[in-house]
Amino acid sequence: MxxxxxxxxxxxxxxxxxxxxxxxxxxxxxxALLKNEHRAADYLALNPEGLIPALAVDDTVITQSxxxxxxxxxxxxxxxxxxxxxxxxxxxxxxALAIACDxxxxxxxxxxxxxxxxxxxxxxxxxxxxxxxxxxxxGLEQQVAxxxxxxxxxxxxxxxxxDVCLAPQMYNARRFDCDLTPFPTLxxxxxxxxxxxxxxxxxxxxxxxxx
Amino acid sequence: MxxxxxxxxxxxxxxxxxxxxxxxxxxxxxxALLKNEHRAADYLALNPEGLIPALAVDDTVITQSxxxxxxxxxxxxxxxxxxxxxxxxxxxxxxALAIACDxxxxxxxxxxxxxxxxxxxxxxxxxxxxxxxxxxxxGLEQQVAxxxxxxxxxxxxxxxxxDVCLAPQMYNARRFDCDLTPFPTLxxxxxxxxxxxxxxxxxxxxxxxxx
Numbered sequence: 001m002x003x004x005x006x007x008x009x010x011x012x013x014x015x016x017x018x019x020x021x022x023x024x025x026x027x028x029x030x031x032a033l034l035k036n037e038h039r040a041a042d043y044l045a046l047n048p049e050g051l052i053p054a055l056a057v058d059d060t061v062i063t064q065s066x067x068x069x070x071x072x073x074x075x076x077x078x079x080x081x082x083x084x085x086x087x088x089x090x091x092x093x094x095x096a097l098a099i100a101c102d103x104x105x106x107x108x109x110x111x112x113x114x115x116x117x118x119x120x121x122x123x124x125x126x127x128x129x130x131x132x133x134x135x136x137x138x139g140l141e142q143q144v145a146x147x148x149x150x151x152x153x154x155x156x157x158x159x160x161x162x163d164v165c166l167a168p169q170m171y172n173a174r175r176f177d178c179d180l181t182p183f184p185t186l187x188x189x190x191x192x193x194x195x196x197x198x199x200x201x202x203x204x205x206x207x208x209x210x211x
Numbered sequence: 212m213x214x215x216x217x218x219x220x221x222x223x224x225x226x227x228x229x230x231x232x233x234x235x236x237x238x239x240x241x242x243a244l245l246k247n248e249h250r251a252a253d254y255l256a257l258n259p260e261g262l263i264p265a266l267a268v269d270d271t272v273i274t275q276s277x278x279x280x281x282x283x284x285x286x287x288x289x290x291x292x293x294x295x296x297x298x299x300x301x302x303x304x305x306x307a308l309a310i311a312c313d314x315x316x317x318x319x320x321x322x323x324x325x326x327x328x329x330x331x332x333x334x335x336x337x338x339x340x341x342x343x344x345x346x347x348x349x350g351l352e353q354q355v356a357x358x359x360x361x362x363x364x365x366x367x368x369x370x371x372x373x374d375v376c377l378a379p380q381m382y383n384a385r386r387f388d389c390d391l392t393p394f395p396t397l398x399x400x401x402x403x404x405x406x407x408x409x410x411x412x413x414x415x416x417x418x419x420x421x422x
Contacts, residue, residue, distance in 0.1 A: 048350040
């Protein structure tokens with residue numbers, strides 16, 4: 001498998017965590033967002049969305065990080081990233097999608113660049129970023145506080161798709177100096193997740209294109 | 212089941228289509244976004260995200276439209292909204308997420324209101340809306356053109372989660388006068404979907420709170 005990747009992409013970070021958790025080898029193909037390599041013709045031929053990440057499995061390219069992670073979970077079921085019970089699966093997916101739909105897409109590089117083109121300076125862009133983290137984390141804090149058994153994982157006492165999404169979002173929230181004091185449960189869970197080798201090895205700064 | 216709903220919510224529209232496809236009865240509970248009913252204490256107690264839709268199944272509330280639709284598909288598998296093959300499932304989820312992550316969240320009411328607060332007038336807000344539809348539909352057009360058998364459905368020749376997401380997004384694109392000429396496959400598929408009773412009955416203007 002080839003992962004079209006960029007060290008700083010939060011969505012790619014999710015996929016790296018999932019690949020590591022499943023113990024799967026992959027080829028790391030860097031597409032530097034700042035150099036617009038994800039908008040070059042060769043990459044658009046593979047992924048017409050022009051976004052990172054994409055996973056090539058033989059001749060098939062899967063786009064969208066959550067579609068990739070669900071695929072990996074279906075084909076390589078150990079360790080499972082979703083519980084067995086349908087209502088529990090739904091709760092985990094709700095948490096993952098609260099990040100993947102309602103925080104991250106508002107704050108990725110292309111949107112920040114667009115907000116800048118609307119006349120916002122650095123302070124304005126940072127305020128935009130922090131606003132959507134704060135909006136999204138406010139609800140998620142309550143959901144995770146309700147469902148986490150011991151503030152080690154988002155749901156119950158085992159790893160899930162929600163954790164795969166939380167760790168990269170928390171990493172980015174710190175990078176943008178978001179105020180995390182209203183979100184003690186999310187901070188506690190993230191702090192535990194960072195101790196896990198699969199998460200540690202997926203960090204942006206240890207990827208080959210970060211150097 | 213109770214669906215916390217708003218006639219104009221594109222995400223709620225997806226869930227209404229899925230409930231109709233599965234032939235499931237539900238109680239329609241309207242939360243008027245324009246009156247901020249989704250931010251009232253009684254609703255936040257059920258859904259701390261403060262977003263529409265949410266589905267209450269007995270005492271459990273499921274948030275996030277795609278988590279709800281995947282739940283409905285797991286518990287009520289006929290007709291299936293995902294193919295059986297894992298790579299095919301991944302392609303369908305990619306299309307659905309291309310809409311649910313990379314178009315819709317940038318264009319929902321709270322974001323448009325925020326863009327207005329940054330100093331954009333009606334023209335600026337409409338330009339923002341059309342920009343993200345155009346960006347997202349450009350990639351999706353190619354994906355659907357590649358995978359649709361007869362331009363009746365997004366993937367192959369049967370209904371899927373991708374169709375459940377496309378129809379509401381196309382409805383909204385028309386409402387905001389987006390230029391659809393570059394997306395003939397998406398228009399053809401949507402035109403077919405509109406003929407299906409489950410989609411027709413889920414349209415915003417025929418919901419009880421639209422009157």
